[in-house]
Amino acid sequence: MIEIKHRHSGEVLASWAGDSLANADLRAMDLAGADLSGQDLCCAQLQNVDLEGADLRGANLGRANLMNAYLARADLTRADLTSARLGHDHRAKAANLAGADLTGANLGRADLRKVDLRNCNLQGADLSHADLRDADLQGSKMHGCKAVFALFIRANMQEVQLEQADLRNSHLNSADLHQANLRHSNLGSSQAEGFTVLNLANLKRADLSGANLANASAEDADFSKAKLVDVDLSHAVISGAILDRCDVSGANFDGVELATVSMDFANFSQAQNANIPSYKENLR
Numbered sequence: 533m534i535e536i537k538h539r540h541s542g543e544v545l546a547s548w549a550g551d552s553l554a555n556a557d558l559r560a561m562d563l564a565g566a567d568l569s570g571q572d573l574c575c576a577q578l579q580n581v582d583l584e585g586a587d588l589r590g591a592n593l594g595r596a597n598l599m600n601a602y603l604a605r606a607d608l609t610r611a612d613l614t615s616a617r618l619g620h621d622h623r624a625k626a627a628n629l630a631g632a633d634l635t636g637a638n639l640g641r642a643d644l645r646k647v648d649l650r651n652c653n654l655q656g657a658d659l660s661h662a663d664l665r666d667a668d669l670q671g672s673k674m675h676g677c678k679a680v681f682a683l684f685i686r687a688n689m690q691e692v693q694l695e696q697a698d699l700r701n702s703h704l705n706s707a708d709l710h711q712a713n714l715r716h717s718n719l720g721s722s723q724a725e726g727f728t729v730l731n732l733a734n735l736k737r738a739d740l741s742g743a744n745l746a747n748a749s750a751e752d753a754d755f756s757k758a759k760l761v762d763v764d765l766s767h768a769v770i771s772g773a774i775l776d777r778c779d780v781s782g783a784n785f786d787g788v789e790l791a792t793v794s795m796d797f798a799n800f801s802q803a804q805n806a807n808i809p810s811y812k813e814n815l816r
Contacts, residue, residue, distance in 0.1 A: 730745075
């Protein structure tokens with residue numbers, strides 16, 4: 533029998549017959565503050581469970597069902613959430629991980645649709661192939677995270693820290709990246725014919741200094757007042773994009789069509805390989 537105890541008081545919160553919590557049915561249990569560090573919770577049923585502030589460091593939650601679970605401020609450092617189900621078509625039924633620590637966690641192929649991930653620590657986490665459509669990541673720290681082929685469609689990513697993140701082949705269509713830090717992030721492709729999609733994304737005042745956007749598709753994206761210093765935009769598709777008041781010093785525009793791009797008062801004086809149409813005015 534396994535006793536689940538409170539991480540600080542040692543109080544027994546629940547017990548489970550058996551020598552493992554894999555496949556355990558813990559639905560709707562009150563496990564706030566529980567010590568589940570290192571536990572095998574693979575395929576466990578954790579819907580509607582209260583795990584606020586729980587210690588889940590290094591726990592195996594692969595393929596676990598965590599829909600509508602409350603994990604605010606939980607410690608999930610280096611936890612394995614591969615293919616875990618946390619998302620839902622309705623936001624009210626998706627998991628809440630606001631303020632959780634997911635440093636180094638594996639969230640590969642996880643369902644995170646509409647999940648509350650505000651102010652989370654996702655530094656070094658693996659989100660490859662994860663589904664984060666409509667997720668709320670506002671204010672989260674994602675330095676150095678890996679999110680290859682991840683779906684961030686319509687995600688709220690305002691003020692997210694994505695410095696040196698690996699976002700190759702990711703889909704950020706209509707994502708809100710207002711004031712996000714994407715310095716030295718990789719938004720290129722892991723494949724010869726692949727590309728990252730940023731169509732209709734909001735990148736106002738974002739810092740993309742030194743980022744790789746080669747071959748990216750950013751049609752109708754809004755880069756107003758963004759910092760694009762030393763960005764590699766070679767062969768990117770940015771038709772209809774807004775680059776008003778951008779600083780593109782050192783940015784590489786090789787093979788980029790600028791005919792339909794709004795560039796009012798953008799600083800192109802030190803841009804590289806920019807073929808600016810003669811009718812463009814108000815450039816700096």
